[in-house]
Amino acid sequence: MTFLQMLILAIVQGVSEFLPISSSGHLILVPHIMDFEDQGPMLDIAVHVGSLLAIIVYFFRDVVMLGKGGLSSIGIGRAPAEKRLFWWIIIGTVPAVIAGLFLKTGGYLEGFRSTDLVATNLIIYGLLLGLADHLGKQTKSFEDMSWRDGLIVGVAQALALIPGTSRSGVTMTAARFLGYSRVEAARFSFLLSIPAVAGAGILIIPDLMEAGGDMLREALITGALTFVAAFLTMAFLMQFLRKASMLVFVLYRVALGAALLYLF
Numbered sequence: 581m582t583f584l585q586m587l588i589l590a591i592v593q594g595v596s597e598f599l600p601i602s603s604s605g606h607l608i609l610v611p612h613i614m615d616f617e618d619q620g621p622m623l624d625i626a627v628h629v630g631s632l633l634a635i636i637v638y639f640f641r642d643v644v645m646l647g648k649g650g651l652s653s654i655g656i657g658r659a660p661a662e663k664r665l666f667w668w669i670i671i672g673t674v675p676a677v678i679a680g681l682f683l684k685t686g687g688y689l690e691g692f693r694s695t696d697l698v699a700t701n702l703i704i705y706g707l708l709l710g711l712a713d714h715l716g717k718q719t720k721s722f723e724d725m726s727w728r729d730g731l732i733v734g735v736a737q738a739l740a741l742i743p744g745t746s747r748s749g750v751t752m753t754a755a756r757f758l759g760y761s762r763v764e765a766a767r768f769s770f771l772l773s774i775p776a777v778a779g780a781g782i783l784i785i786p787d788l789m790e791a792g793g794d795m796l797r798e799a800l801i802t803g804a805l806t807f808v809a810a811f812l813t814m815a816f817l818m819q820f821l822r823k824a825s826m827l828v829f830v831l832y833r834v835a836l837g838a839a840l841l842y843l844f
Contacts, residue, residue, distance in 0.1 A: 581794070585616050586802040593627040593802075594634070594809020598770070598817050600709055600749030600829050601836075603628070605698040608743050612695060612844070626799035630806030632777040635770050638814050642722075642771055661723070668725045672734030673775040679738040680779065694743075699840035701744030706833030709753045713826040716756030721764045722771070729758050733772060744837075747773060749829070762821040770814070 592610055597603040607627070610616060636643050649666025652659040720729075736754035740747035748769050755765035 581798050583801075585614070586798060587805055588614060588616075589627060590630070590802050590805030591809050593631060594806045594811075595813045597628065597631040597806075597810055598748055598766075598814045600746050600752055600826065601833055602698070602702060602705075602744050602746035602749065603631075604740075605702060605744035605746070608698055609695065609840070626803050627806040628777050630803035631810040632774060633803075633807050634810035634814060635774060638811060639767070639771060642767070643774070646771070646774075665723070665725060668727050668730035669772055669775065671727050672730035672737065672772050673779075675731075675734045675738040676741070676776040677779055679741055680776070683741055695840055695844040697742070698744035699837040699844070701742060702833045702837035702840070705745050705750055705753070706830050706837065709749050709756075709826055709833070710830035712753040712756040713762070713830075716765075717759040718761040720758065720760040722760075722768050724760075725768065729755075730772075732758065733768065737772060737776060746833075747776075749833075752826070762826065763818060766818060766821055 589607065589610060592606045593603050596606040645662050646666050646669060648657060648659040649662035649664070651657050652663040653666060733751050733754045736750045737747060739745050740750050748766070751769040751772060752762075752765045755768050756762070760768060
């Protein structure tokens with residue numbers, strides 16, 4: 581893989597991971613549009629890990645808070661509020677972990693790399709995002725999360741394993757339907773992604789080590805480039821959502837999905 585391909589993949593992933601437009605869908609489309617060789621699911625996950633590091637850095641205070649909750653859960657310190665939020669995040673992670681293990685061990689991931697599937701999901705989940713953003717209230721914050729909310733958004737996150745859905749998009753959709761504000765829905769979505777993306781990254785470590793050489797080098801370089809693009813995009817989105825709705829992302833998803841169905 582050339583440096584140009586790695587750079588393009590990193591920018592596409594870094595931008596599309598946090599905007600609710602489906603990073604995995606865009607990663608699948610890059611080889612078709614740029615006439616590149618398909619990078620495969622292992623490198624897709626590697627760039628997601630770059631995005632994960634951006635989340636940890638940007639939401640460092642929240643990550644520390646959840647860390648205190650985790651320590652409190654094993655008897656180190658007393659942080660009841662943080663402990664509760666930590667466990668709601670864990671509960672929300674379970675559906676994605678189960679679904680991810682099922683798809684990986686069953687060898688189903690390659691079967692999802694279809695432009696028709698990406699296009700259809702871009703449109704369907706884009707319209708759902710618009711509906712949720714229009715009808716959803718702006719009353720709840722991350723601190724108001726309950727185990728029920730965590731589980732519902734977690735089930736939504738599991739759907740994002742299918743390309744074109746958008747992990748951030750579908751979790752924000754669920755959170756907006758539950759009454760979380762746009763900014764808090766994004767915050768909730770990003771923090772919820774930490775265990776799931778970390779788990780996916782751990783799962784590919786044996787494969788990357790076995791592949792070694794070029795595959796490992798490409799994963800490290802692309803992941804580092806993704807970190808930079810992802811951090812800048814996340815900072816932009818959090819400011820954007822304080823002032824505007826998600827309509828622009830809905831229109832983009834529907835237009836892109838329709839174009840793909842027509843062209844491919």
